[in-house]
Amino acid sequence: MSMRGKRLRAAQDMVDAAKRYTIGEALELIEKMPSAKFDESVDLAVRLGVNPKHADQMVRGSVTLPHGTGKTVRLLVFAKGEKEKEALEAGADFGGLDDLIKQVQEGWMEFDSVVATPDVMNVVSKLGRVLGPRGLMPNPKTGTVTFDLKEAIRQIKAGKIDYKVDKLANVHCLVGKKSFGKDKLKENLMAVLESIIKAKPPTAKGAYIKNIGISTTMSPGIKLDPAEIMEIVR
Secondary structure, eight states: OOHHHHHHHHHHHHOOTTOOBOHHHHHHHHHHSOOOSSOOEEEEEEEESOOTTSGGGOOEEEEEOTTOOSSOOOEEEEOOTHHHHHHHHTTOSEEESHHHHHHHHTTOOOOSEEEEOGGGHHHHGGGHHHHGGGTOSOOGGGTOBOSOHHHHHHHHHHTEEEEEOOTTSEEEEEEEEGGGOHHHHHHHHHHHHHHHHHTOOTTOOSOSEEEEEEEETTSOOEEEOHHHHHHHHO
């Protein structure tokens, strides 16, 4: 059996698939699980009680993680003139317009986040079919369509993440790295969950948070207790 298989088997043996853990219990489990040879990401998955087919039940938003994501974000800014210069001086990895749009259309995707100024969105919109499915399309609701490039870049570089419910009513997002430790991971996790709960559509009926799970890159999912989460947020 490969080392990867042994680690996964050992991690699976530590998790009770039928149990809903408290946040503290789940993060202690993650801390004790066999580690991979790299710093694993810790991911959150939330099943919501909404119907994404209805526009008034879409859930999306953004939140800056208190302790960042633990990864270096490659940021692309679509802008022109002085705003392009401002973006690069503020820390954007790539800045420009026509040439970058052409590169993306040809398949270049060496970036993790995208910001655009409002005056170029009529041109950037042609990338909707490429960037949209990857969750990278700039959107005013997440603060990624703005003239305040310095602040947008600062937030993204500091650990701002965007989330959006998928067609199966699930939200998936990164909440940090295993090396963060349980205290920092808990603060990041709660920041995301609080944001998702506050984003509840007024038209959503019944239980809003149905299931919650966290996992590392190389571990099985650990179910969390939604009742505990709702109580902490309240």
